[in-house]
Amino acid sequence: MKRPGPPPGKIFLAFLKIGAFTFGGGYAMLPLIRETVVEREKWVSDEGFLDIISLTQSVPGALAVNTAVFIGRQLAGVPGALAATAGAVLPSFLIILAVAAFFIRFSQHPLIIKVFMGIRPAVVGLIAYAVILLGKKVIRARARGNGFTVAVASGAFTLVYWFGLNPFLVIIAAAGAGLLYSFFSGGGDGQ
Amino acid sequence: MILLTHLYDLFLSFCRIGLVAFGGGYAMIPLMRAEFIMARQWLTLGEFLDIIAIAEMTPGPVAINAATYIGYKVAGIPGAAAATLGVITPSVVLILIIAGLFQHFRSSLLVRAIISGIRPAVIGLILSAVLVLGRPVLVDFKAFFISLAAFLLLITGKIRPLPVIGLASLLGLLLY
Known part of the structure; x- marks a missing residue:
């Protein structure tokens, strides 16, 4: 560490607040994380934050957790990383326990059934929206090679939807396809 | 000991889901479906959709919310803890390993090549999840209308997911 970072307790509290007050996960949480660590606490510079986001998107897992781990690690090493992660996750954990206990008990109540008759189709629409959102991102990120993107996306869809293949296998195969394509097309992901 | x-x-x-879910929470949806509805049959499609909705409606990362909920449903509070720890462990371990190699990792051709294959595949996987989850739900005109309206409101950027779910729950009360 170049300079003494904030104590893990402070990091924990900062991420606890972020975890408790942001709805919508991942991309919805980034603005609040940025406000906290860049503007209020000045733990990370503006460019530093952009770097962190681009890195955390290259790692599997929940975006908000990845960002917390990385910032915590940068501020106070492994204890900082654990403190930030615990802070980001703890509110979710406690709130869901309370909600789940309630919901499992009342899920057969006629009113709750009605409410979720309306919510279920909306969630289908929400996931369809995620397809478009992620699709736009991937297409935009590639100056050339969109043919490969479309081929892999439709291949993955066909294998899972029509042939019932396990999505885990499809992701591993897609990683292999990405390697082969980059090898034969001579570099990178077309940026 | 069944519980253990x-x-x-x-x-x-x-852990497995956290390890291959490139693209955040939504990338986990097809994986959770394969794991918990198909392979282990711990959840029905309807329950899974309810869990996604609840995960969206409560504060915090959607992926963590869903993991905690599913874990709780399968094995109570210890289950919630096991699931939550499982989904964050790959993130924590991977990032602590690569954080030291920050610049190197980001510009690594190998990493970029792998991600260039996985990203589009995840989109295909989520699309297939939309159809599989939609089939038993979009059974009447009302459900189809709610789904389409939610999609259009989100895609035009008029409303964020949370209010969309709020509106849908009102429609559920009114229409059913």
């Missing part, structure tokens, strides 16, 4: 094997299974399942 459940805890172990939950932890491992969520």
Whole structure:
């Protein structure tokens, strides 16, 4: 560490607040994380934050957790990383326990059934929206090679939807396809 | 001890999901479906959709919310802890390993090549999840209308997911 970072307790509290007050996960949480660590606490510079986001998107897992781990690690090493992660996750954990206990008990109540008759189709629409959102991102990120993107996306869809293949296998195969394509097309992901 | 094997299974399942879910929470939806509805049959499609909705409606990362909920449903509070730890463990371990190699990792051709294959595949996987989850839900005109309206409101950027779910729950009360 170049300079003494904030104590893990402070990091924990900062991420606890972020975890408790942001709805919508991942991309919805980034603005609040940025406000906290860049503007209020000045733990990370503006460019530093952009770097962190681009890195955390290259790692599997929940975006908000990845960002917390990385910032915590940068501020106070492994204890900082654990403190930030615990802070980001703890509110979710406690709130869901309370909600789940309630919901499992009342899920057969006629009113709750009605409410979720309306919510279920909306969630289908929400996931369809995620397809478009992620699709736009991937297409935009590639100056050339969109043919490969479309081929892999439709291949993955066909294998899972029509042939019932396990999505885990499809992701591993897609990683292999990405390697082969980059090898034969001579570099990178077309940026 | 059924409970202990459940805890172990939950932890491992969520580790596996956390390890390959490039693209955040939504990338986990097709993986959770394969793992918990098809392979282990711990959840029905309807329950899974309810869990996604609840995960969206409560504060915090959607992926963590869903993991905690599924874990709780399968094995109570210990299950919730096992699932939550499982889904964050790959993130924590991977990032602590690569954080030191920051610049190197980001510009690594190998990493970029792998991600260039996985990203589009995840989109295909989520699309297939939309159809599989939609089939038993979009059974009447009302459900189809709610789904389409939610999609259009989100895509035009008029409303964020949380109010969309709020509106849908009102429509559920009114229409059903």
